[in-house]
Structure formats: C-alpha cells, structure tokens
Amino acid sequence: EADIYQTPRYLVIGTGKKITLECSQTMGHDKMYWYQQDPGMELHLIHYSYGVNSTEKGDLSSESTVSRIRTEHFPLTLESARPSHTSQYLCASSESSGDNEQFFGPGTRLTVL
C-alpha cells in the first residue's frame, strides 16, 4: 500500500543533542516537503525538494537541514537541539505533474528539554 511514514512519532530529547527525523514515501513522488506546525495550528514550510539531490529552504527560517539522496527518503536533521525547536514536524509528498495534492505523514512531535 502506497503511503508516507514518519519516525519517530514522539521524541523527547535534551538540549544540545543531534537528532534526525525520518520520512519515507512509497508513492514514487518526486516532490517532498517538511512543515513545522505549532500548537496554534498554522503550517509553516521549512524545506522542500523537487527530486534527488535537490533541496530548498521554505518560507520559515529553520536551523534544520535536509538531504535527498534517494527518491523515497527525505530526512531532517537538527545538529544541536534547543527548546525553541519544540514543535510538530510534518512531512509530505506530491507528484511532479498535475495539481499540488500533498500527502502528509502522521508527524513527529518533538520536545526539547
């Protein structure tokens, strides 16, 4: 079954730790996205990719980095986590052509102590 997966679902970590949030999709989509969603609900685009070896920063400035070595995999890394990074992180993917229907993963809720 085609789907989009995120791990871990929940992560509680101490300040200064390096973390990687995983995102994988089995739909063969070229485009992938990372959004940050605060408790106020609004979705902020922080990174996107149009294909392998393509990564761009989104509208919201973020200290995180991403990589796209394989089509199906789009991990997000924080080199040194801080309490200000506490948020929900949503990964999504979409086809290259046609409309922009984005398929979202279940999200990772990150808490930095």
Next chain:
Amino acid sequence: GENVEQHPSTLSVQEGDSAVIKCTYSDSASNYFPWYKQELGKGPQLIIDIRSNVGEKKDQRIAVTLNKTAKHFSLHITETQPEDSAVYFCAASKGSARQLTFGSGTQLTVLP
C-alpha cells in the same frame, strides 16, 4: 508571494447543522485550491479541491465554492456529524510548479 487568510479560527455547531469556513487569497494567478482535514494526532488529509475553471464542486456532504473575482473560496459541510470535528485548512497554489500556501486553520467542533 501568496497570502491566504482563513476565518473563523474556531467554529462550534450542533450536530445536523451546516458549517461554513471561508478563505481569501491575494494572488490572482492562483489556480488550485485544496481543503485539508486534520484529526488529532494525524497529518492533514485532502478532503476536496477545486480548480480555477470551476465555480463549485460537491462530494456528498462537502462542497467548495470559488469566486475568482473576489478571490475567495469557501468550504461547506452539511448535516454535520461528530466525526467532522477536526482542524480544517484551506490552501492555494499556482499549479504544480509552485508551493501550497496554507491558511491558519479552523477548529471545527460538532456538538452532539
């Protein structure tokens, strides 16, 4: 860039009543307008979308209307049920080469 405003931020209705959520967009070149539903603990899921060459679209109890002249579009849910309770997001884009710009979300609560 595109700016999408969504109202209201919270909406409570009695079960069986209708709910309406409205969005306005700023870029007249936007031509694709999806609506997403996000249930607690899950990612947003597309429930209906409309393209700029269509004024209205229906899918069972859900409908979306688009007014290109006024640059606004609305989500209509009829005969609401408790399982309709969720956060709803509107969005706009200028086609597959552009990103989606999301509204700020509406928390819909359907009271039994």
